[in-house]
């Protein structure tokens with residue numbers, strides 16, 4: 377059978393009930409699972425049989441939803457985590473250890489920037505940040521003998537740069553390491569990074585996948601294509617025996633398609649316990665069922681709002697890769713032919729005070745530290761997330777004081793534009 381379309385997968389993938397079973401994914405609200413003999417359970421602990429024994433590691437509800445996300449991304453396996461932060465940490469820490477080095481795009485979510493540059497640094501993991509626009513030569517120069525992963529975001533939050541996935545993947549592969557792409561903003565409805573060479577895909581499911589501002593969560597999908605054994609010395613955690621599991625070697629036992637997610641589940645989830653609750657996984661699945669329909673509307677609303685803002689005389693710049701004038705428009709045509717997402721950022725000529733006054737006047741768009749919700753929301757970094765910085769520091773960080781980030785929801789674009797028009801006036 378040929379591969380199903382993305383919409384069919386959004387609705388149906390991951391869970392196929394048998395005769396007489398619930399049509400909707402059941403919420404298995406149980407911390408533990410019962411076995412007839414200790415021997416049965418022992419096999420699970422030894423990873424000799426697959427099954428559930430404790431929800432800190434795995435739960436059937438989560439696995440149905442993770443299988444759907446893996447199918448959407450075109451990967452071999454997936455897992456859910458308690459947050460997007462946990463997903464990015466697990467994806468990196470599954471192959472990095474004290475003494476490792478990461479090459480990361482500098483244009484990434486602030487939380488991930490802190491995770492990599494501050495917290496992981498304390499664990500002895502070093503990073504070199506590169507421009508998302510780096511040339512192949514500049515990328516090559518960032519690698520070291522101890523580099524273990526390359527990291528970037530398809531559409532970066534909040535800068536809205538578009539990653540040249542093929543270029544970053546080629547550089548990663550020529551240096552024998554995988555490319556990890558955070559695909560939170562476009563979602564697999566609008567971009568599937570694995571098709572362009574990414575090896576591992578991560579998500580903050582809190583954003584468009586949930587889509588209703590309901591449940592914080594994260595996900596990791598493995599492409600099942602990166603050959604760990606071909607770079608045996610670099611990834612001992614996958615290619616050498618795990619003494620905490622009686623010496624099994626993940627890459628041998630679970631193969632190229634299963635090793636990464638099995639290790640992250642059996643070892644990291646066991647030790648760090650950052651699983652999504654089955655209740656959240658259920659909410660997430662409700663969001664996924666309409667993801668393809670919603671993403672189309674989010675991107676259309678983003679496009680309409682961006683085009684309107686471009687014609688406003690109080691606006692000095694609009695950042696949205698769907699605009700022909702945007703520096704990332706060519707990359708967007710290649711990687712995001714169906715559109716990107718609903719997030720638009722723009723600069724008001726009057727700076728910080730103009731941004732504050734404008735946002736106060738908005739009626740539909742609420743002021744929130746959130747994006748990718750059914751309801752339109754907006755944020756002025758200078759007076760909220762980045763308020764510790766003065767105007768000069770903001771300018772240097774590429775976040776002018778008058779910048780407003782607007783996440784266009786699912787309302788009618790005419791109403792969103794009218795709201796912006798009256799607030800500008």
Ligand SMILES: *Cc1c(COP(=O)(O)O)cnc(C)c1O
Nearest residue numbers: 459460461485533560580582593
């Ligand atoms: C929000 C976000 C994260 C962090 O996700 P949480 O679910 O808030 O932990 C990571 N990456 C991107 C691109 C995000 O937008």
